[in-house]
Amino acid sequence: MKCPRCMTENGNRTICSKCGYFMYRVANQNVEKRSNTQRALDDAKIAGKSFWRIFRIVWIIIVIIVMSFWLLALMMWLTGGQVVLGQ
Numbered sequence: 001m002k003c004p005r006c007m008t009e010n011g012n013r014t015i016c017s018k019c020g021y022f023m024y025r026v027a028n029q030n031v032e033k034r035s036n037t038q039r040a041l042d043d044a045k046i047a048g049k050s051f052w053r054i055f056r057i058v059w060i061i062i063v064i065i066v067m068s069f070w071l072l073a074l075m076m077w078l079t080g081g082q083v084v085l086g087q
């Protein structure tokens with residue numbers, strides 16, 4: 001790949017060996033024709049989506065733990081600990 005800044009041929013390198021220019025970003029922009037602002041918005045959207053997915057799973061786990069705790073507490077209260085302790 002040729003560096004767009006200093007026109008040095010860099011082969012398969014993504015960062016220019018002469019001036020240190022990051023060429024991968026430029027190549028991506030040419031293909032996708034998207035601005036940095038759009039890209040940042042898309043990245044934020046993807047990050048937000050995965051955050052909510054993880055948050056939802058964590059929330060379900062917390063609910064299950066709390067529910068089972070209260071069920072156990074209810075069982076203990078109803079039986080005086082007999083069922084849970086197996087006596």
Ligand SMILES: [Zn+2]
Pocket residue numbers: 003004005006007008016017018019020021
């Ligand atoms: Zn360069």
